[in-house]
Amino acid sequence: MKNSQETSADTISEGKNTSSETLIEIKNLKKSFGRKEVLKDVSLKLHNGENLVVLGKSGSGKSVLIKCIVRLLNPDGGTINLLGENVGSIKGKKLSEVRKKIGFLFQSGALYDSMTVKQNLEFPLRRIKKDLNEQELEAKVKEVLDNVGLPNALESMPSELSGGMRKRISLARSIILDPVIMLYDEPTTGLDPVTSDEISELINSVQKKYKTSSIIITHDIACVRLTADRIIMLHEGYIYAEGTLSEFEKSDDPLIMSFFK
């Protein structure tokens, strides 16, 4: 495992089925809110086929990091190369094109309250895959609902769903456009341990089925154990440590130990 001094962004997890093709490359990312520097200098890479877990305390800038990747937030410094495009320098149609290849699971689920589950799932499809006819749309919706284990939730409103179901539907909406990269913002927060494990398993099955590469933001160690190919720990705006799950579990660093023991 590498600590903050020797962390190199191009570490590849050991023994995992990942190729060396880099999908996301972040260099010296900086982001502040007013006088508060959230990300001071963050560099990392996401390789094809891997699940990269970004671990850190609340407020360490994990969510800010993935929001910068899709330009929901504008970085103050550094570069983000996403699928061959410099995210900081593209806008309009080009940015939309890149975003279409990204699935984003929000912490709150972010399902549209005024729409049914079916309408939520159809929303991105109708806007982006305009060539699909009604039967194809229906088949796609059914397919993703089956994949998240909720085939009968079609006409439900988001307010009628439990926390775990909302996360599953939100995941279904994220994968409906067949993304290349999945970004998960605290996917198991607020869920009971059983549902958390189910969501973590779902993340793995989505990765296998849709051949996605993922960045998973979390501080839930059970989720880390189930999903991580490689782990990066953020602390005080820097990458504090980087390595595999076994390296983190064996570490005697007090900060890492506070998470894993």
Place this chain on the structure above:
Amino acid sequence: MKKLKILDIKKVQSLATARSIKLSEDTLEQKERANSFLTEVGDMSLFIKQIIKETFSRKFEFKEFLRQCYEIGNKSLPLIVITGTIMGLVLTIQSRPAMAKFGAVTMLPGMVAVSLIREIGPIITALICAGKIGSGMGAELGSMKVTEQIDAMEVSATNPIRYLVVTRVLAATLMLPILVLFADAFGFIGSWIGVNIKGDVSLVLYIFQAFGSITFLDFFPALIKTFLFGAVIGIVGCYKGFTAGRGTESVGKAANAAVVLSSLLIIIVDMIAVQITDMLS
């Protein structure tokens, strides 16, 4: 020899320092207040610029626009009809004694019609809509912002300004004049009822008397300003919702700020419109 009182230098120093700290804190607070006001004005100008840009983009969300027209127009109609009727009735009952003093009761329909068309219909309808529609937009978009729904829309390559804001602003701009026409029409009916409480005037004669006093210059400027009122309600409601902070508290604040600011702007726009109409006529 008169003995001079020697002040304790440390006490003087500490008093001066405290006073100076207080002064600099006050200055900073005032500067921050001025800054935040200017920032808000700047942000809102940029927001309006974005709305204008997206309004003329090719990918207009027509279906959502129609849905918003229905939401704003149809769902506000009962409230506007009731308010319009009561407005006409009350205005007639209140004006009647004064008109009677001058023996001008027959002019009551004309006076009420001019008041309703020129001022009372548009301003009361706009203020009611600021409360109903503006707060609704502020709360809905604020809640979408807090629960990351707007971010989710943006990430799925849908422009939230185009989908959420342009449709609402245009729907409010188009629906408000229609609602004002309804308010005016039902105001006439209310006024006719008011006239008939102490008199006997047929509806046809009432309408004939009322419309006889209205000119193009009464109707047209009033109609134009109702479009502006609608735009103000839409823009302010959406802006406050879009810029809501974090947490559920900010949703309430956004809704409240939408009503307060749009009501204030409606009155300011009305004042300017009245001045321009007066100059033209």
